[in-house]
Every structure is written in C-alpha cells, then in structure tokens.
Amino acid sequence: MLSATPTRPGLGRVAPAVATAAALVVHVLAALRLDARAPTGDEARLAAGVYAAGGGPVGPVPLSFPDLLAARQLAAVTALVPGGTWSVWATAQIGVLTAGLLTAVLVWPVLRRLGCGNGPTALGVALVGVTPPAVAAHSTVVAAAVAVPWLLVAALLIGRSRVRQVAAVVAVLVAVLTAPLVGAAVLALAAYAIFDGTVSRRPGRALRIAGGIVVGLAAVGLAIASSRGPEPGAAAPPLSGGLTAVVAVVGLALVVAGWRVRWVRPLLGPAVLLLVVLLVPGPGNAAAGLAVLPFLAIVLAAVAEDVAARVPGLRWPMAVIVAGVAAVVTVLLLPVPGPVREPAPSMLLGWMDQQMPPGTGLHAGALDRAELVEAGFPAERLRDLGEPVAANDAVLLAGRPGPCPVGEVRARLPWRGGAQAELCGPADPVATSEAERTGRVRIGTALAGNRGLQLGPATADLLTTGRVDPRVMMVLSVLAGSHTLVVADFPAAPYAPADTLRRQVLLGSVDGVPTTTEVPSFLPTWLDGQHAPFVPAVVQREDGGLLIGYGAPTPPGLLPG
Numbered sequence: 001m002l003s004a005t006p007t008r009p010g011l012g013r014v015a016p017a018v019a020t021a022a023a024l025v026v027h028v029l030a031a032l033r034l035d036a037r038a039p040t041g042d043e044a045r046l047a048a049g050v051y052a053a054g055g056g057p058v059g060p061v062p063l064s065f066p067d068l069l070a071a072r073q074l075a076a077v078t079a080l081v082p083g084g085t086w087s088v089w090a091t092a093q094i095g096v097l098t099a100g101l102l103t104a105v106l107v108w109p110v111l112r113r114l115g116c117g118n119g120p121t122a123l124g125v126a127l128v129g130v131t132p133p134a135v136a137a138h139s140t141v142v143a144a145a146v147a148v149p150w151l152l153v154a155a156l157l158i159g160r161s162r163v164r165q166v167a168a169v170v171a172v173l174v175a176v177l178t179a180p181l182v183g184a185a186v187l188a189l190a191a192y193a194i195f196d197g198t199v200s201r202r203p204g205r206a207l208r209i210a211g212g213i214v215v216g217l218a219a220v221g222l223a224i225a226s227s228r229g230p231e232p233g234a235a236a237p238p239l240s241g242g243l244t245a246v247v248a249v250v251g252l253a254l255v256v257a258g259w260r261v262r263w264v265r266p267l268l269g270p271a272v273l274l275l276v277v278l279l280v281p282g283p284g285n286a287a288a289g290l291a292v293l294p295f296l297a298i299v300l301a302a303v304a305e306d307v308a309a310r311v312p313g314l315r316w317p318m319a320v321i322v323a324g325v326a327a328v329v330t331v332l333l334l335p336v337p338g339p340v341r342e343p344a345p346s347m348l349l350g351w352m353d354q355q356m357p358p359g360t361g362l363h364a365g366a367l368d369r370a371e372l373v374e375a376g377f378p379a380e381r382l383r384d385l386g387e388p389v390a391a392n393d394a395v396l397l398a399g400r401p402g403p404c405p406v407g408e409v410r411a412r413l414p415w416r417g418g419a420q421a422e423l424c425g426p427a428d429p430v431a432t433s434e435a436e437r438t439g440r441v442r443i444g445t446a447l448a449g450n451r452g453l454q455l456g457p458a459t460a461d462l463l464t465t466g467r468v469d470p471r472v473m474m475v476l477s478v479l480a481g482s483h484t485l486v487v488a489d490f491p492a493a494p495y496a497p498a499d500t501l502r503r504q505v506l507l508g509s510v511d512g513v514p515t516t517t518e519v520p521s522f523l524p525t526w527l528d529g530q531h532a533p534f535v536p537a538v539v540q541r542e543d544g545g546l547l548i549g550y551g552a553p554t555p556p557g558l559l560p561g
Helices: 011-032 041-053 065-078 088-113 118-129 132-138 144-157 162-178 180-196 205-226 242-258 262-279 284-310 317-333 344-355 366-375 434-448 457-464 470-480 522-528
Strands: 362-364 382-384 394-398 408-414 420-425 453-455 485-489 504-510 538-542 545-549
Touching: 011 088, 011 118, 011 132, 041 065, 041 088, 041 366, 065 088, 065 144, 065 162, 088 118, 088 132, 088 144, 088 284, 088 366, 118 132, 118 284, 132 242, 132 284, 144 162, 144 180, 144 284, 162 180, 180 205, 180 262, 180 284, 205 262, 205 284, 242 262, 242 284, 262 284, 344 366, 344 408, 344 420, 362 366, 366 382, 434 453, 434 457, 434 470, 453 457, 457 485, 470 485, 470 504
Parallel strands: 362 382, 362 394, 453 485
Antiparallel strands: 394 420, 408 420, 485 504, 504 545, 538 545
16 A cells, blocks of 8 residues: 655646546547447447337347346436437447546546555546547447446445445446456456465465465456457457557556556556457457556556655646646547438438338347337337348348348448448349340330430430339320420439339429429329329439339339230
C-alpha cells in the first residue's frame, strides 16, 4: 500500500476532477457522434439481447449465460434512453459507453484509496476515460463492458468488516459471471497472493508455490476457455489493428516499469495475461482490451507516484495538460456525423411492400429483426435465420454474404456500417421461363414499332430483348392506342440486380405534356380502375416523370400465345 504524497496547492489538486470531466465530455460526444460501423456477430447478438431484455418483441436470441446477464444489466442502463431516438444498435452502444464512463469515474476513488496522489490519479483516469483506445474499447458491445465496473466496485468495498467483505465478494461474483475473462484476471491476482503469502503464511513455501502454480494455471485455462466462442463475424471490432498495438506496447512498457514498485506487482500478472489475450485475434480480444485498462491505470499511477517520490519538488500540473491533450485528440478522432439517411430497416420495409407479395415472411438475424420491429415491420412475419425457409419466404443476409438459401437475390441494400445486405426471395418463374421470354420478345418488338410510343435506343432494346414485364407492356399497348407517350426509361426496382425483369416504366410526357409538371387527370383513375394483376403497386412522380411499377413475382400466362 502506498503512503499518499502530500496534497500540493495549485493546478495539481484539481487534476483528478479535470480528468474525470474530460472523460465525461469525451464519452458524451462519443454517444452523440456514434459511427455507423457494422457490429461483429457477437455484438449483434448482445445488442439484440439488450432489446429483448427490455421487452422488445424480437423472438429467440441465442445468448450464453454471461451475455444474458450482461444484456439484462445493459437493458436497465438503456431504459432511460428515449424510445425511437436511436436505433437498437446505437442504443446498445450508448449503454456500453455509459458503463465505460462509470469505469473511468470509479478509477478515481480506487486510486485514491490505494494512496495515489492527485497527479498520478489524474493520469490513471485519463488513461481509462479519455485516450482514443479506451473510448474505442468502451464503444464495444461486449459483456466485459458491464463486468469491469463491478470489479472496481469490489475494490472499493473490500475492507475489514464482514459486511464489506461479503459485498465485495458479491461484486466480484457478478463481474466473473458476466465476463469469465475477468475471472481469469481475478485468479491470476489470487495466484500471486497465494505465492507471496498475502492470503496466509501458515503453509510452507513449497505449498504456497504449488498452490500459486495451480491457481495460475487455472487462470490461464479460464482465459483460454473464455476467449473462445462464436466467430465475431466479418466486421472488425473498434479496438483492433493499430489501437490494439498501441495498448499492447503501452501495457508492456508499464508492466516493465511497474516491477520497480513492489506493491503493484500483484497486478502485473493479470495485466500480462489480459495483454496476451488482447494480442490473440478472436472473440476474447475486445473483452481483454476492456478488462486490462483499469489494471494499466493503476500501474501507471503507481509508476507516476514512484517518480514523484524520487524527484523532490515534482508537481503534477502536467497531468491536467495530458488529460486535456488526450481529450482533444480523442474528440478529433471521433467520427463526424454524415448526412442523415433513411434507416436501412425502414428502407427494406418500404421495398418489400412494393416489390414482394403481401404477408411475405422474412428470415433475419436477431439484431436485424429488432431493428425491423422498431421500424414498424410486423413481428409475426419475422423468422430466425435458423428456422426452415418456406418457398415463399424471403431471407435477409446482412453482413454475412453467401449463397441464397432460397430463390435468388432480389435486392442488394445498403446496410449499417457501409456494408451491403442481400435480400433473397423466391425466383420469378416468368423471368426465367424460356417460353415466357419468347413471348415478351415478340410482343416487345411489336410494341417498339407502335407510333404512340416514343422510345430511346436503350428503352427500345429492353423491349425487343424481352426484359420488360408483361403487365407494363400491356398497359403501354392500351394507352398508346389513344395517346402519345414518351417513355424515358424502364428502370429496375431500387436496389434490384441489373439483370432483373423491368417491372417499372417512367413516362416522360403524355400527349406532349411533361409529367414532371402535370399528370393527366385521367391516368391515375384509369390505372386504379384496372383489374388484377394490372393495378400498379407504385404510381408516383419522380424527377424524370411519372413512375408506374408492379410488384414481383410476375403472374404467368399474361401474354397471348
């Protein structure tokens, strides 16, 4: 245990408060400027679990017990977030950022209880709450985000009284059950305590060494076991690449420097263990980054305290400057919000209403189902990806490209984090039938010669090669019998593959009147009066004219033989 250095007047006295305030500002800005990165597979499951734990009708979410425990704790934290303000994914990120801020706040009293002075305490708080790697780690949606604060609470509760000891044990148990990797760090700490005789000196040195080795091996085994699990998915976690290297280099340097400070040596074993897990790619990488930060903060404060003791008259206003500089750098590195775009789930909902039969069931991952429910998609039409896919169902493959389990790719949609999602649906038999294609070529060639239609080379080519929907051709054929139409385009449905059957027509003008300025009054009424399947799914004005479109699939046998 350290003896506290004398409290010095001036800027150093408020250094911990300044560092904590900087952590608050940085975490609030991070919550307000969330980047749109795609979650890993583990993050997506936990975010969906948080939504389900809060009462969201998302259906089954496959979570391990630690993740389930973490989801319930994060649901309690995010219960204060106004509904509809952020997406399900962003809400989960806000929850873990709140836990990260709590971690930084708790480091302050923990360091003071250990006897660290104001300047070293400020440096420790800045390391955990202000530096870019720490803020990146705190935005990672993993169970360790809520487990680490419990470990710090235990450090504050531990004391001589039985009540405090029981409370500290309960806090440690909650932390370990929430994130087993934290348990590995606790075992590594216990291994040193047994070896050093801190627990008891009654056993002989040989027994203490043997006991320490056994507990240490248990710590390594638990670390290996807890770092395995489901693959994180295609997306990269925020604490990866360069940030991981920075944390590892700084951590190892602190471990080497910390060996000079005898009282901090028990913390070096857990720190090294977590740094090794951090450097091993896998699901345990993010949890290790979160768990190692408080250990490194304590070691940093201890080293700074040792330097202060060896350099007479050293003051610590520099700690305030370091905290401020780290805060500025972190704020500059935070992503700047781009233009507001329609959320991907809402986009998908509108697309399916226009392009797929009513009531189509949709199979999607847990987080995507949660986002879709929030966007207004009927929960009863949503299915898990693992459920059997019926012939008329659609499947959403977001962030996990692969062959369609049913039919064909019907749309490629922009998804969160700049990724692309594929929507698979039943193949259109009319689009793939050679007999139907022959009929479309024949009717389309005749229609291209109709004097009532004015076509460009590209639109004429689409007609004569059989790539236009029969319903569009028959409606144009009837209208061209008594009106003059300028066909600007046969656009593909939004996000549909380029080779899809064109089920839309863009009319540039009718009888010489541009449809961009005026739609003939007879046309909407005439279209609404058609019998199925010739009632359009879409009739709307666009920049290039009047868009008339039909949904998929195309009914067979519409063209005369």
